[in-house]
Amino acid sequence: MSKKRPSRLEDHAGYWLRCLSNLVSRGFAARLEGHGVSVPQWVVLRCLYDGEGVSLNELAATVGVDNGALSRMMERLAQKGLIVRDADPADRRAVRLRLSEAGRALVPILAREADRNNEAFFGGLSGEDRAKLVATAREILERNGWRGVALD
DSSP, rough: OOOOOOOOOGOOOOHHHHHHHEEEEEEHHHEEEEOOOOHHHHHHHHHHHSSSSSSHHHHHHHHTHHHHHHHHHHHHHTTTTTTTEEETTTTTEEEEEEHHHHHHHHHHHHHHHHHHHHHHHHHOOOHHHHHHHHHHHHHHHHHTOOOOOOOO
């Protein structure tokens, strides 16, 4: 009885997607470093830009992390002056999170860095190929139950 050799690492689409993801993410992290923000912090700031006055629970559900990890990140962002925690008028024990003026001004700057990073890595693709890549990735993610925002 002959043994079949296991598949090679390079035979797996997941391997190549992970390599690409790591490369793109490292490039973006380097761009954000000059602004004193990490990639996960950028994701949270961008979510708050669209959804001001959200609870920690709501934001945690959106970005797909536990409340403890998100709470620690919120503390760091508050120390940097990028977010504000307001008392929730409906529940004195709860807080609502929103961007500070500095945070609101920073998000468009960081979004331009995201656009530049996207162009640096995917600019060689035609618009049609880029759209197909995004559509295929989304289809695979949705088919496998993924919801929300990728925090890391």
